[in-house]
Amino acid sequence: FMIIPIWTSLQKLDPAAEQAALSLGASQAKVMRLVVLPQVMPGVLSGTLIVFGLSASSFAIPGLLGGRRLKMVATVVYDQYLSELNWPMGATLAVVLLLANLLIMLSWNRMVEGRYKKTLGE
Structure with missing residues (x-):
């Protein structure tokens, strides 16, 4: 259940922002931490709440x-x-x-x- 909201967030991700960070000299890890992860956090939040609610x-x-x-x-x-x-x-x-x-x-x-x-x- 948690994969679906994260997958949806990843599909909405703007690849131009990731490419811009890489072209400005950011490492791949820094791009993941500062560009990708903040944009994916709503999906992570939704997924964790769904899984917690079902498991509790x-x-x-x-x-x-x-x-x-x-x-x-x-x-x-x-x-x-x-x-x-x-x-x-x-x-x-x-x-x-x-x-x-x-x-x-x-x-x-x-x-x-x-x-x-x-x-x-x-």
């Missing part, structure tokens, strides 16, 4: 990989609803998971966008 709320994959001994929040919510029949606790844990996801995703978004704007000089 997944309960099937941790159950398959780690068995029932590996406790993730989503699997605990599932257990509270179906095994324990403790719906208030399951709902509380689901809301806590949602709020934690929102907090992490908004913080990551703010941090990456701040660096992106700073790099572009806006």
Whole structure:
């Protein structure tokens, strides 16, 4: 899932800016760090948010990989609803998971966008 937003950002990349930096004497590493990466950062941000959102709320994959001994929040919510029949606790844990996801995703978004704007000089 993360490849699609980055691929889209790379397709929008202006090759003239990269060629201009190379013709002015910048090394390939410097061009990647100062020209390409700042233009690709919105795609990286989108991809990381998509992957984090999907992985944080997944309960099937941790159950398959780690068995029932590996406790993730989503699997605990599932257990509270179906095994324990403790719906208030399951709902509380689901809301806590949602709020934690929102907090992490908004913080990551703010941090990456701040660096992106700073790099572009806006």
